[in-house]
Amino acid sequence: MTNDTKTVAVLGAGTMGSGIATVMARAGHCTILYDIDETNLKRGIDTVHGFFDKSVRIGKLDEAAGRAAKETLSGSTDLNDLAPCDVVVEAVFEDLALKKETFGRLDGIVSASTLFHTNTSTLPVTGIASGSRLPERVVGTHYCNPAPLMKLVEVADGRHTANWAHKATVEFLASLGKTSVVTKDRPGFIVNRFLIPWENSCIHALEAGWGTKESIDAAVLGALGHPMGPFRLLDIVGMDIHQQVATRLYEQLRDPRFFPPPMVERMVAAGDLGRKTGRGFYEYDDTRLFGS
DSSP states (O other), X not given: OOSSOOEEEEEOOXXXXXXXXXXXXXXXXXXXXXOSOHHHHHHHHHHHHHHHHHHHHTTSSOHHHHHHHXXXXXXXXXXXXXXXXXXXXXXXXXXXXXXXXXXXXXXXXXXXXXXXXXXXXXXXXXXXXXXXXXXXXXXXXXXXXXXXXOOEEEEEEOXXXXXXXXXXXXXXXXXXXXXXXXXXXXXXXXXXXXXXXXXXHHHHHHXXXXXXXXXXXXXXXXXXXXXXXXXXXXXXXXXXXXXXXXXXXXXXXXXXXXXXXXXXXXXXXXXOOBGGGTBSSSBOSOOSTTOO
16 A cells, blocks of 8 residues: 555544544545434534634644645445545444444445554454454554544554555555554553553542642643643543443453543533533533634
């Protein structure tokens, strides 16, 4: 696979899917954002467009580049529209059966040479790949969140991933301006094995009154050099997503550090999921993922 312009599909128009679609469109690839729900799809496209509009507004992109990036993006609720794709990135709900079924359906639609990427970080790549008749083309590519801003992508091969698929994946990620880190097909890979317990520790600290959300975020930025505080990051990720990822990793690892703190359950129950609902740890007038 060369670094020429490709046709890329991103499955799932949620937080990660919209972010990954932003990355693809910004790199100039013909990008199809797919979701089974028309409302979710429209919201996802609005999120991508909003990112480019803001990038133009703050001088990160000129107007022509912003317009071109938006024009490379289209949306669909029909899997058959993905037939010409060179790469398919799956970012649907973290359900093994759903991911396997999706890749199985795509087998009959796309070319045998199409790369299948899964953005999972909690489910086995090997298990997801078993849904395809060609598991050798399936590679785990976990984009760090927020995908348009973070350079790192974890690359995990399944048991039957072919060398050509791994090599093509690393080359493709480089064409996006991403840095690949190769990891084994293990729960959480590298990033979430470290990140989820740390985020839980920050939530526990807030619950215990060690600091305010503002002071903890400021301490992490000022002393640890992180680009974003834990509570701003959790608001982008979504508390429902954090709860799902943390719970799945706890179920597999049985390490209490992964079990989500009580505050997580209360916030999810209240619908305070973060930016996408207008309120999480902070409040937001603009619910687009990367709004101002």
